[in-house]
Amino acid sequence: MLGFDDIAQWRARIFSRLLSIVLVLGTIAAIPSAFVVLRQGVWTVAAMDGAALGWLFVLWRLKRLPYTFRVLNFLAIIYMVAICLMLKVGPVSQNYLMAPPVMAAILLGTAPALAALAASAAILVIGIGHFQASVVDMGHDPLVVSLLVALNFTCVGALLTLTCSTLLKGLSRSLDEVRGFAKSLESGKDALQAVNAELRLTSAALARLNDMVLIARAVDTPDRDQPIIFSNEAFQRRTGYSDADIVGRSMRVLHGPGTDPAVVERIVESMRTGQPATAELVNYTKSGDPYWVEMELMPFTDDAGRISHWVVVGRDITERRHSADAIHRLAYYDVLTGLPNRRLMTERLDAMVASANAGRGLGAVLYIDLDNFKHVNDARGHATGDALLKHTAKSLGQVVRKGDTVARLGGDEFVVLLDGLGTDPAAATAAALSVSDKIRVALADDVVIDDQNYHSTASIGVALPTRPGQSVADLLRDADLAMYHAKAAGRNGVAVFETPMLAAAERQLTLGRDLSAALDNGELSMHLQLQVDHAGQPVGAEMLMRWRRADGKFVPPDVFIPVAETTGMIVPLGLWVLRQACEARLALEAAGHPLQLSINVSPRQFRQPEFVAQVRAAFEDSGVTPHAFVFEVTEGLLVEDFDVITAKMRELAALGIRFSIDDFGTGYSSLGYLKKMPLYELKIDKSFMRDTPHDANGTAIVQTILAMADHLGLRVVAEGIETEAQARFLGENGRPCMQGYLYCRPLPLPDLVARLECGFA
Numbered sequence: 001m002l003g004f005d006d007i008a009q010w011r012a013r014i015f016s017r018l019l020s021i022v023l024v025l026g027t028i029a030a031i032p033s034a035f036v037v038l039r040q041g042v043w044t045v046a047a048m049d050g051a052a053l054g055w056l057f058v059l060w061r062l063k064r065l066p067y068t069f070r071v072l073n074f075l076a077i078i079y080m081v082a083i084c085l086m087l088k089v090g091p092v093s094q095n096y097l098m099a100p101p102v103m104a105a106i107l108l109g110t111a112p113a114l115a116a117l118a119a120s121a122a123i124l125v126i127g128i129g130h131f132q133a134s135v136v137d138m139g140h141d142p143l144v145v146s147l148l149v150a151l152n153f154t155c156v157g158a159l160l161t162l163t164c165s166t167l168l169k170g171l172s173r174s175l176d177e178v179r180g181f182a183k184s185l186e187s188g189k190d191a192l193q194a195v196n197a198e199l200r201l202t203s204a205a206l207a208r209l210n211d212m213v214l215i216a217r218a219v220d221t222p223d224r225d226q227p228i229i230f231s232n233e234a235f236q237r238r239t240g241y242s243d244a245d246i247v248g249r250s251m252r253v254l255h256g257p258g259t260d261p262a263v264v265e266r267i268v269e270s271m272r273t274g275q276p277a278t279a280e281l282v283n284y285t286k287s288g289d290p291y292w293v294e295m296e297l298m299p300f301t302d303d304a305g306r307i308s309h310w311v312v313v314g315r316d317i318t319e320r321r322h323s324a325d326a327i328h329r330l331a332y333y334d335v336l337t338g339l340p341n342r343r344l345m346t347e348r349l350d351a352m353v354a355s356a357n358a359g360r361g362l363g364a365v366l367y368i369d370l371d372n373f374k375h376v377n378d379a380r381g382h383a384t385g386d387a388l389l390k391h392t393a394k395s396l397g398q399v400v401r402k403g404d405t406v407a408r409l410g411g412d413e414f415v416v417l418l419d420g421l422g423t424d425p426a427a428a429t430a431a432a433l434s435v436s437d438k439i440r441v442a443l444a445d446d447v448v449i450d451d452q453n454y455h456s457t458a459s460i461g462v463a464l465p466t467r468p469g470q471s472v473a474d475l476l477r478d479a480d481l482a483m484y485h486a487k488a489a490g491r492n493g494v495a496v497f498e499t500p501m502l503a504a505a506e507r508q509l510t511l512g513r514d515l516s517a518a519l520d521n522g523e524l525s526m527h528l529q530l531q532v533d534h535a536g537q538p539v540g541a542e543m544l545m546r547w548r549r550a551d552g553k554f555v556p557p558d559v560f561i562p563v564a565e566t567t568g569m570i571v572p573l574g575l576w577v578l579r580q581a582c583e584a585r586l587a588l589e590a591a592g593h594p595l596q597l598s599i600n601v602s603p604r605q606f607r608q609p610e611f612v613a614q615v616r617a618a619f620e621d622s623g624v625t626p627h628a629f630v631f632e633v634t635e636g637l638l639v640e641d642f643d644v645i646t647a648k649m650r651e652l653a654a655l656g657i658r659f660s661i662d663d664f665g666t667g668y669s670s671l672g673y674l675k676k677m678p679l680y681e682l683k684i685d686k687s688f689m690r691d692t693p694h695d696a697n698g699t700a701i702v703q704t705i706l707a708m709a710d711h712l713g714l715r716v717v718a719e720g721i722e723t724e725a726q727a728r729f730l731g732e733n734g735r736p737c738m739q740g741y742l743y744c745r746p747l748p749l750p751d752l753v754a755r756l757e758c759g760f761a
Helices: 007-040 043-061 067-088 091-107 110-137 142-208 233-239 261-272 318-332 342-357 373-380 382-399 425-443 472-488 499-521 557-567 570-591 611-622 642-655 696-712 724-732 749-757
Strands: 212-217 228-231 277-284 290-301 307-316 364-370 405-410 413-418 447-449 452-454 458-463 494-496 524-532 538-548 596-600 629-634 658-664 681-684 715-719 737-739
Touching: 007 043, 007 067, 007 091, 043 067, 067 091, 067 110, 091 110, 212 233, 261 277, 261 290, 290 318, 318 342, 342 405, 342 413, 342 472, 364 382, 364 425, 364 472, 373 382, 373 452, 382 405, 382 413, 382 425, 382 447, 382 452, 413 425, 425 458, 425 494, 458 472, 472 494, 472 499, 499 557, 499 570, 524 570, 524 749, 538 557, 538 570, 538 737, 557 570, 570 596, 570 611, 570 749, 611 642, 642 658, 681 696, 696 715, 696 724
Parallel strands: 458 494, 538 596, 596 629, 629 658, 658 681, 681 715, 715 737
Antiparallel strands: 212 228, 212 307, 277 290, 290 307, 364 413, 364 458, 405 413, 447 452, 524 538, 524 737
């Protein structure tokens, strides 16, 4: 269906309305006219009126006929009426001939109108010929008059026709323009609806986005508040702010004490330069709860290229940051004490060493080891030990300065890094010693754990990066060496690293490596030193290890045995000694001198889980009876895991092995173990015999040991007997067995057998 902006539609509507009007008016006019003409006897006019009305009625009813066909019929009716009236009424009826051109112009267009005008003019010329009398009366030639009348009619008709036609063309163009404008408006409306739909969709998407979105209006200076104009649902859910709370306020309302000012300044600087920015910072909810957000700030510009708005998209990364912090703490901090661990301590120590190497000042490393911590841990359990370690960490944190680092390396080892001690080595060392002494005093205080008092001390090693090119590993090693010197000096002390310590450590390292090779290269051997009774007769022998290098140099036992203990070589060496002792016993039996053999067993070897099985295997493989051996252990073995050690000794005693306490009186202070252990003998240390019988104190100790052993029914062997006076004193006091240079130096097995063959002279 055509719209009101279509000229054809307008013409159709005008024609339809015109038919109705003409039909009504024609009917109204025809009724009185019919009476008049019939009275005058002009029945032709009445018939013409009836035919015209009937024809009009048909056109009015048959609306489905083509528009042009109906218009042409309508014009034909007018021509019919005009011609009929001209013939019956006279020239005055020529006025009807003006209607068809005008109607054609209005209803059909210019070309049909001009055709109708020509038809009207022709009818007029022909019609005037029927009224010659009237024309003659005018005194002119009838043809000329007809042409003149037709010409004037044509001019007037053309004027009216062209005027109507031009008016309708203009109206048509206007309607075309209106139609084009309407189409443009319709298109614009569709586009506007599409844009509105997109805006609604975008707004809905932003509102329901999981990420938090804020839009702020840009102001001239980024330092000033940028008022918020939009917040989405995700933001409102996370922060507790409603639109009414947040719209119109600055984004700074989200900041709080935990927000990093440097990050905020970087964001402001990006806004000042009109650049996007990304950041991670702490924001706060309406209730004041902090949360971590990863935000992206993006500028939006208007058509002129000016920044009109800032859009902020944020993601809640609180859980991720907490996880990252937890991972960081696991990676860089000790779980038990919360102190920095070895990794973080190493990083900070690296910075301190780099600063010292660059000449920016010295620092110090304090290596701290708790004395006898294992005793507490083993006696009271790990819970008590952990509580003691946490107390130690707290005490260290209270003693040092705020900028210093307290770290736990593991176990009961701690490290304190002191920084900013100046450039003078002497002053820096003095400052480090001062702090070390404060730490030593603080850690020596009694600690109450589960209503029990515990006393713990610490040995501290101090090292400073005073050597050029010193590395982190070097400095930590130096402090560790100094700490061991403090322990060796009696514990609960402080030692500063000195270069000779490193040289001694290097020698020990070299000695340990050489000792390992010595066992494989056959450089080790066993010597035997006889033990005699009060009459000087051999009753046993002690197996003693000797080491002569391939170059012939002799290494004393008191030098390489401690190295073997430290490096762990004492375990394979002890097993080797046991097998050597079995072979020596077989050789002595074969020579007719089945002496009882004493073997020194290291505490480290004795604590090996497989020690009993190894001993049993050695005796079974060699076929030697265990009753021929005495295992000498030190009192230090009894300090740790007393019940476990005692059980293992009883298991070995069941095999027939006897036990002796070596260097008795120099170690463990409690004598209660004497009645709890399966002991066979006590060995008096040579340090007590050195000045006996001339030293009153030493003599009294020896007499006490002899008396106690007699009451306990224990055999006694006195070591270090080198003079006749010592032998006489012992002969007069309990008559213990004796061992020393006075009777026999340590000898290789063949030499000892030869001497025994000679009657031990």
